[in-house]
Amino acid sequence: MMRLLLVANTSNALAVHARDEVKGWLEARGIQTATASSGDFTHNNTEVRQLSAEIGSYDLVCVFGGDGAILRTARIIGASQVPLLGFNFGHLGFLAGASGDDPISALEAVFADEVTHERRTVLDACIRYADGHTEQITALNEIALTRGSSGRVIDVNLFINGVYIADIRGDGILVATATGSTAYALSAGGPLMAPTHKGLSVVPVAPHTLAARAMVTACNDIIELVPAAEREQQITVFADGEALEHPDDISAGIVAVRVARSPDELLLVRHDAPDFYTAVSRVFFGGGHAR
Secondary structure, eight states: EEEEOOOOOOOOOOHHHHHHHHHHHHTTOOEEEEEGGGGGGOOHHHHHHHHHHGGGGGEEEEEOOOOOHHHHHHHTTTOOOOOOOOEEEESSSSSSSSESOOOOOOHHHTTTTTTTEEEEEEEEEEEEEESEEEEEESSEEEEEEOTTTTOOOOEEEEEETEEEEEEEEEEEHHHHHHHGGGGGGHHHTTTOTTOOOOOOEEEEEEEESSOOOEEOOTTTTOOEEEEOSSSSOOOOEEETEEOOOOOOHTTTTTTEEEEEEEEEEEEEESSSSSOHHHHHHHHHOOOOOEE
């Protein structure tokens, strides 16, 4: 018997209504469902750990919301390879595989095997602290190191494959996937990358120099971000826009952050969503036609 997890952005009434409508339709056809709120999927909380442990028992995860809800749900899916179908109830909709107008038609297409699947790169990051402990995190869009509550610029040494590249001084630095190239990385001046590109981009955030530029890496490159040791710094680490919450004495003790492409990928289901370049034209250039 099929089993679906239905996740909604419960602050969006339209998304909740669609989720409930789909739940009734599925259960009338003998398909088991469970529901969750994407707002509960904060970094490494109890619900995240519990759902992550049982996610493999689901055949499909459906998300009713915007890209933020899909990002938080992707954290639950992890390495399980359970496909995710997002119904767009947000503004951009780059991650959604179907519109929110007719989710039942999209699910009928799923069951008829009339959809496509797109594999997206995921980031693995290891944070090493001065007291010797480490923390493993994953992200679909980006890992970012930014200035902490003091508001002072931070100073980070960038290494790629063990080779020193530059000392980046500014508001921060981020490492993004191609999926994340339309998000924070774009705002920081990074390049747009086709979503199936396997390489990463390294983007300085408001660098205090005229020389700093974004870089695009190969798929197997390893990026290491090492805060300069000569002065104490308050640094906040963000994974997909969510801050890792630590006391200031721990956040000041970050020794290095190692970021690489994960061996696991996220499987996105695509139904009637526009292709990437159509979405780029519409969202960033206003659409229209050639003259």
